Structure formats: C-alpha cells, structure tokens
Amino acid sequence: MTTAAPEPKGNMGQPVPRYDAVAKVTGRATYASDTPLANPAYAFLVTSAIAKGRIDGFDLADARRVRGVIEIFTHENAPKLKESKLFSNGGYASTTIQPLKSADIAHDGQIIAVVVADSYEAAREAAYRVKVNYAAAMPAATFDSPGATAAAAKGQNGQFKEDPRVGDFARAFDEAEVKLTAAYETPTQHHNPMELFATSCAWTGDDLVIYEPSQYVHGLKNGVAGQLGIDADKVRVVNPYVGGAFGSKGSMTPRTAIIAGIARRLNRPVKLVPTRDQGFTIATYRAETRHEIQLGASRDGRLLALRHEGMEVSSRPDPYCVGGTKTTTRLYACANVDSLVSIVRADRNTPGFMRSPPEVPYLFALESAMDELAVKLAMDPIELRRINDTANEPIDGKPYTSRSLMACFDAGARAFGWSQRSPAPGSMSDGDWLVGYGCAATCYPTQMAPAAARVRLQRDGRTRVEIAGHEIGNGAYTVIAQAAAERLGVPLEKVTVHIGDSDLPPAPVAGGSNSTASTCSAVMMVCDKVRQRLFRALLPNEGLADRAKETVGIGQTPATQAARSGQPLDRDKAFEALGADVVEDYGEWKPDGAPLDSFHAMHQGQMRMVGGDKMKGAIAYAFGAEFVEVRVNRFTHEIRAPRLVGAFAAGRIMNPRTARSQLMGGLIWGMSSALLESTEIDARTARYVNDNFADYLVPVNADVTDVKVIMLPEQDHRINPAGVKGLGELANVGTNAAVCNALYHATGQRIRKLPARLENIEI
Amino acid sequence: MPDKSGSRHHGFDRRTFMAGAAGSALAPLTARAAAQDARSPVVQDPVLPVDVTLRVNGEDRHLRIDARTTVLDALREHLGLTGSKKGCDHGQCGACTVLIGDRRVVSCLTLALSAEGREITTIEGLASGERLHPMQQAFIDQDAFQCGYCTPGQIMSAVACVKEGHAGSEADIREYMSGNICRCAAYPNIVAAVKQAAPEIMRG
C-alpha cells in the first residue's frame, strides 16, 4: 500500500489502479473533440458583446469573403429549434434563454452567430469579421445593480419548496445570552473543467450522433431530440471520457441542438470547440451569494436560535437557486430555527450547479459563523460542534441514517496536530509567516437515482457491464468494474465496462454525488440476477436462489456472500447445468422512496433523485471535518495554505485510491475557492472580465504542499444496496470556512467575503 | 516535400507565401510548393494552403494546411494525434505540452510552420510499443490524474522536468510542474509520480 493507494479499512473495497489508467496516460482516451469525423466542417461561435438589448443588424460581407466559409448562421437563418424547459423544472436545459431564436440579447456572451467553414482557422477569422450593430440597453449586473429584482425563492423555483423553520427563532434569539449576527458573501465562480465545451454532431440519414462531454448522456439525448423535434431513439450521445465537469456538463446547453441543426442543414459533420472565454457564458456557473447568519447560544455553547438568510443571483427568465438552508438549518441541534432564501434577477446567463452547489456558499456562512461564535464563547471550535452535535435533524426531527461528524473531527484533529494550536489570534508564527489553524465541518447529502444496467457473464469469467454512467474523473469505470467483479466473484481484469454512451442502459446524471451509489447499486442488482440464474440452474430444488437474492446488500465481499449463500458458486458447474456459455441479464434499480414514475422518467432522461433531507423517516448525509494551516507573510501579506487535512465518513468506500484522490482534489478545490477563484463582473456592462486561465485563478502545483486525507470506515445499511454515500462533493465544502477561520487565527482578522486576498489582510 | 537545399534567396527560407487558406488534411504533397520559383520572394496567393512536413514521434508527416495552423491543431485535426489537448489555446494551461527537440513547449502557441525540421514528441510517442514510459507508469501507480484531460501534457512536462534537472526536491518539482494546470487537483500525486520516475529516467 502507498499513500496513493491507502490500506482498505473495515468494509472498504480494494485500492486497485484505475480501469482507464493506461488509456489516460498514453493519450488513447478519446474525449469528445478527439473523435475523428469524416470531412468535418468547423464551427466557431460569435458571442454577444452586450448583456442586454437587441441586434439591429449584421454586416456579414467581410466575414463571408473569408475563403473556406460555408455559411454563417444568425437568428435570421438558423435552424428553428423547439424550446426546452429548465433542468430543475422538469426539462433538460441549463437555461431557457435560447440563442439564435430572435434578435434579443439576454446576457453577455450569448451566442449570436455561428460561422461554419472548412477549417478551424477560417471559421475563427470569419467570426472575428462578423460586424454586429446592437441596440444596447442598460443591464443589471448583480446584487445592488439598478434594475435587479429580488423575490423569495419559494413559489418560483419548483425544487425549492420550503424555507425550513422550527420553534420561535425571534424569541429565542432575543433571550440568548450570547448572540452573533454576521453577513457573508461568496463570489461568482466558473467550473473551468480542463476540457472545453466541445460538441461534434454527425448525421447518418435521420440518425444523429453527438460527441460531447456530458454528465448525463440520456438527458442530453432526450433534450436535443426534443429541441430538434425528432424521436429520441434517433439521437445517440457518445462520450467515453469527460475531461472534467464539476457540474458544468450536467444539463443541456443551447449549443448542442444548434450545432446538430446546422449539421443537418449542411449535411456534413460539424465540429465545435468553443474557446475558454466562451465557456464562461455559453454554459453555467456558480452564482454569487449573500448571507446573513444569526446565532443565539447559551454561555455553555448550546445553540438556541439559528437564522440563515441567503440571496442568490439568477438570470431574468430562470429562477435558479441552490437554496442551501435545507442543509444549514439541519446540521446542528437547535430548537429555534428560521431561514429565507431569495433570488435576485439580473441580466446574466443562467447559473447552474457547480461542485457542491448549495453547501459551498451556505456552509461557508454557517461554519464561519460557528467559528465566530466559538471565539465569542472563548471555546474551542471543535468543542462547540461537539456540544451541538445531534443524531436527529432539528427541523422534522428525523434521524441521520449515520453521522460520524465528531469521529471525523477527532481523527482530523489528531492527524493535523490541532492540540498544538495556541488559541489566541496572531499567536503562532514561523519566520516571515504568521501561522493560523482553522477547521470546519463539511457535509453533503447522500443521493441516489434510478439506474439500469446490463451484465453479461461468460463461462470463462469474462464479464461485460453496460450502463450509461459517466467517467468524469470520479473513477466510474473502476468502481463499476469492482462492483461487478466482487458481486460475480470474477477476477477484476476479466471485467469490461462500457459507459458514456446513451445507447447503453440509462444511468442518472453524474452529479449530486449520486453516481457511484446509483450505478453500483444497479450493477450489483443485475449481477445478482445473473448469479441467481446460475444458482437456479445448478440447484433447482434448493432455496439458494432466494438466498442469492438475499445477499443483495451492503458492500458484501465475495467471502461474506459465499458464507451467506452456503457455498461459493461453482461457475463452471453452473454454466454446465444451464447448458449455455453466456448469461446476460438486464435490470432496473430504484432507490427506496423513488416515485412511481421513476423508471419511465429514467428512460426519458429525467431522473428522480432521492435522498438527503428528502428521505422518508430519516435523513442521509456524508460528513467530514476539515483542517487548514494558513500562512500570511507578515511583510507582503501573501496568503498560502500549505497544509490541508480532511477526515471523512461517507459510507462504504468502493476504492480507497480513487476516493482519496477525489477527496484530495476536493480539499484543494475548497482552498482554491477560499483564496483564488472569483469571476470578476464589470458592473457597468454585466460582462465577465477575467474569462481565461491566466486571470481566473485556480491553483497550480506550487500552491499545494501537504494534503492529507483520512477515510473513516462507516457502514450504513439504510441508504442503498451499495452502502455508498458518495464523496465527490464532500471535501470542497468546509474548506472555504476552514481557510477563513485559520486566517482569523493567524491575523485576528475575520474575512467574511470570498475570496480572501492579500488586500483584505491588514496587520 | 520541397527540396530545402540551395533554395535560399537573399537570406530567406524559400518558402515564402501568404497564409490564410483552409487546408485539407493529409493531402499528398504536390506541385504547388515544388513548382514555386524558389528564388522569388514574391508572396503567394493567400488562398493557397501550405505544404509542411512535421517530424512527429520519429516519423515525417506531410501536410497541406492553413499556414495559421498551430502544432496543436496540426496534431489534433490533421494527423490524428489527439493525445495533446486543447485546454485554453493561449499558453495558460499546459494541456497541449509537447517536446520540440528536448524542450517542453506549449504547442498551441507554436505555428506548425515554425516547427518544421524539428523533432516533435507527443504523448503518443512516449511508450516503447506496449511498454509504458516510466513516467506513464508512475502516473498510474501514484493515481496522478482523475479526469485525465491534462494528463498527456502533465506527463510530457514531467519528463522534461526530470531531464532539465528540476526534480531534485519536492519544492522544485512543484515549481517546475506549475505550467500544467490540473483542475481535478491531482497535484500531490503528480509530485509523487515525478519523484518515482525521476531516478529511472535519469539512469536512462
């Protein structure tokens, strides 16, 4: 075992290397724009230079003169497309703003023309030669901009049904011995996956193949079919590898149907590779948020009153919001809770989910406030969390299916050396650097959605697993292969996995950290169907068939399965008895509590995600504790975070190697979010200014020194057959507050607005 | 391929022409460049593509392409070598890193024309047949990637980092691997991979 491949503990799976490792280190892994096309035409987007107004007219003469230009599509001649509803409103789309439909412009960087040419170089030149006459109106950029309008989220966003509240907050806060009221802000952020938002479309007759990085191939397939007005069976989305996504590739963006329509019109494959800056406006982002937290506590640190008010920015037509109060009002024991989420509409592209959408901004606020409260109480911040730890969430009183929050704090504190912390702000230093230690809780809901799989087992053990899951760096290939190998008792190297193709049995979006839980549960169920058929063939008169079924359960190892079913399956004899060399089965799995229309919806590319706070009779979250050492240069005020430690409990860990990597990346993401990332908006024009990798800062290798990931074994029988909680979005949540809490410890200065930058440090 | 010998005129490489036309992939080299009067520095018709020979992974590859084509786009769109990735197209991310000669460069800011006559090594040219290069194996062993999109660039950069003598300490590796952004943030594992592979690479 190495650092990269930690020893499995308890019920964890083996830390095997990635299934797709060789493909990825040799350049053979085929991402969307790597797919060769026969005689492709190249598309280049022209995007709007204003955020609000109309196009008065185009002058395309200059652009058309560029040799190699085939056609220039604007709202006047673009293929007509049907509208699609918003993803969070029963549709597929990331936005209801449909470009090339009219002369109207709803946001900066809206697609206003598509140049198609024989070469990329010609398309790009012609795109720059397109002249646009705008009738510009004054846009509202963000909070406080003239023309921005605010209203409660409840009632306008179908997924935000209730502002959680319980007890009598006002009275409890009024009577509390210790009170805190504080406001926090988080900035606009863009996912910036390494892979650009590429789309290639190729028609063969009436059949369309789309090569596009997608976190939801079945959603995209159905969404594009709907926009084109064709049968969904005519559309296939292929993406065996996705070059990072983080939420940005989960819902259908307008570009896909546009390119598909153009390819149909031209009767030629069309390849689009948008630029990095275009990615800022043709896809989604994490909207900026504002928060006010009020905490009332007794002198001994018991929370008596908690109020969380959040405000989020969205576009004019779409009431998108993340509404993280569902989590922050339930994290700690507190009898009197109030909350309110509002949406502020501005002239912006529609935001969307970005890694831990609700938890990142809302827990930054709450976990910063908890640290501030600990300071007021002169109490260790871990002790404050311990006092308010709870087995039941306070709003509906439902029990957490499992909750290892304090075990994580204890393990993390030990590994970090929290006991070495001298509590007084500014009391620790090392040469030129002031040193601060900070911590925060992290959590993420456990979510699942229906999924289907097909499994074929051959007598020689070769196994083929088909499921339209998504490899976005999450290790999907690997954990699916492991689930099948384990369940069927075949060697891992005999398993081939086919994912990333909408012709395969549907799986849900690779988002909401549901992917491993959903796909592995479905694969395990189908493997059990296969096993059951073999058992039945081998021992038709014994009860083993039923017993095989029984073992659908919780992260079983082959050994425990064999014990339960009395004896291991002798595969060769079973195939002999069956009189066949191959067994194949298909099955559809849905989690407990999934609605009746789940499977129907699944085939329509619409998922019915359950879990988190929406479970019946229980609430399911993964938890963790995160510790950060920050250093502030006493001369230059440069801020660095050389040490990150996270301890996490997320149910069964399918593969400690891929899990550790994802958690490590998450910790660094959180540090990045706290210290570096912010999309700057020109308030006058409502335009994104730093829309590139030189100016939108994400960490480079030199920013990361020491990252330690601790995975606590945790068994949770209630959540799903795989026993998996999901951890892709667990680690980048608490880090935001932990960094600022550490900055307070280093400098005595409280940073309530992210990102924390050197100009905010006054020492 | 145009004959390079004796074709210079007044200090110019003979291949002087106007860029701007779209090129077709893998077209056999034909008359245009060869028929051009090599002694004349007159700029050519801007609509014509240019003939370029790139030496990639030890093979000469003849192309007729738009003169504006970068090495990255030449590899990806015209040579079927899609291992090198486009992440920013402006030298800001490192995903397109290749070796030209023994130096790592960003292929997105290198014109194919100016790479003529140079030895280009891409991720596809690193392994010896099915035997992985030590850096590739180290990336697997240390789980030095997640989504894998930046990985070819990271590996090419890492090989050069070692050969430059910049893998002597973890701090050096971190600094000299900072030209390659990994949004999944596999950085600590990348450092571990470079450390693992460095001795073997230095032994040769």
Added chain:
Amino acid sequence: MRSFSYQKATDPGAALRALNAAATDSRPLTEAAAQPLAGGTTLLDLMKLDVMRPASIVNITPLARTWSAVDAGVDGLRLGALAKMSDVAAHPEVQRSYPVVADSLKLAASPQLRNMATLGGNVLQRTRCSYFRDVSYANCNKRNPGSGCAAMDGVNRMHAVLGTSNQCIATYPGDFAQALIALDAMVEITGASGTRSMPFAQLHKAPGNSPQIETSLQPGELISAFTVSGRWPRSLYLKVRDRQSYEFALSSAAVALDVQDGVISDARVALGGVATVPWRAREAEALLKGRRFDDGLAQRVAEAAFADATGRRHNGFKIALGRRVVARALQQAVTMEI
C-alpha cells in the same frame, strides 16, 4: 487570426528588409504590417484574440545563431535578444553575478513558456489588461486611439498605479525588464541603417496621450542584445502574486545594492506589476545612497517610491502593497549572502 504572409529570415539583413518593406511611419510598431516572430508567446496569443493583425510574419528564429549568446565577463553582461528565458535563468554566471536577472526570468510565466520566449520578445510583451485583450470592447485607447478606456472605471485590480495617464492605466506585465532597468542596462537595436545602443530605460514609453505607442522602437528595427556593466551580486527580484507560480505580479521589486562597510554606495530599485512601463524608482534610490540601512530607511524609501502613485477603484491596495514589497526586497538584499 487574420491571414498573413510568412517568411523565415535566415540572416538579420533579410529580416530587417522584410520588416522594413512593410514599415510605415504613421503606424505604431505594434500595428506595423510586418511583425517579427520569435518565441511566439505574445504574438500568436494576441493574433488569436484578433488584437494583432499583421499582414506579414517574419520568423526571426534562425537569427538565434548569432543573437542568442550569453556573455558574462568581469566587466559586464551581454545577453543576445534571441536567448531563451529558460537558458538565461539557468546560466550559472548570470545566477551568481546578476541574481536579479536570473530571478526575474525564473519567476516569470511557466517552464514551457520560458523555453519558448526570447529576451527580446519578453521585454516587448504587451499588457494583460483584459479590456485591451478583448476586442469586443470598443473603448481601448491602446487598440483604438481616442476611443476611451474601459479599464479606468471597470475591473482594474490588476492595473497600474504609477505612470498612468487619463488615457490608459494598463500595467506593463513583464518581470525581466525591471531587472534590466534597475541595472542601467543598454539595449542594442539593429535596423536597416545599422546598430544603435540606448539606455533600456528609454525603450518603453509611458502611455501619456498616446498609449498606442509602447516603445521607442521603430518599425523595421529589432532588438539584438542587452548589456549591463559591472557585476551586481547583491541583487534580487521579489515578486508577489495571488498564487505561488505561473502568474503575473501584483507587485514586484527588482533591487540591486552595492554596500561597502555597511554603507550603501549604490542602489537600484525598479518596480513591476504596479506601473504602465518598467519603472525605475530614482527618488527612492537617492534616499539610499550613502546611508546605512535600517528598517526606518526602508520605510522612507518605500514611501518615496510610491509618492506619485494614484489608485483607482480596485487597485488602490497596490500602493500599500508596493511599499511593503520595496521595503522587504531591500531588507532581503541587504542581508543576502554573496
């Protein structure tokens, strides 16, 4: 990227003829019809953004045969303009006798870009002002003289506080130029009429009323070398930025000192990340000369360096930051082991 004619010049004469043929007096150098291509890291970047649209590109890389030598002798340093940043940064004698030069190069860009970019191209690299780099903004006096400046009241955290005008506040982004200006380097310029030499400090032009004119280089001229007299072992480059590497400076200082028996006999201070051009803080230097160093002096010097600074909405912090950087760089230079 617009169409261009491409020529590869194999000797300086040919390069100059090609550049000269396209030169007209009326256009600023950056708008000249013919542009030299060396490392390409600025030119191709800006051509892809449609900011630069040369009709002709002259690849001058072959000139490196004669123009890339690094000579570090007892009485000075000569750097060929086509030397690569990475090679000069790694040069042992440069590191020993001119650490400010080596550091400024090593701390710039990324290993890949330093392998590509030449010294001459590096000093001519153009501002990173977002509004300059995005041609969809009509109002940029540098790109489009007289059109206004979008940065003035826009997002300007990265912009300059020194050497600004009411026409332009775009920051000069480089690092190496600060080292050169601090060391009183000369720049050798080769043109059709021969080679001339001038102080590097005269190369860049503050925006004033004509921000489109960035240097005193004339169309048809090429930088062929940089020279520095003397040795400057007590020198360093301190660069402060948000992330640890691969980023332009928020504020930087190139400092070179000559200290004899505890008394500063010569001092050079240049500032980066805060000014529209490579910035020499001569008033600050004057305070240092003939004095013994202490922290109080460092503070006064830092104040003097930014006495004329003016901040805008988001970049005001650079004044205080710049002072801290100057003071810290001086402290480090005084105590460095040489």
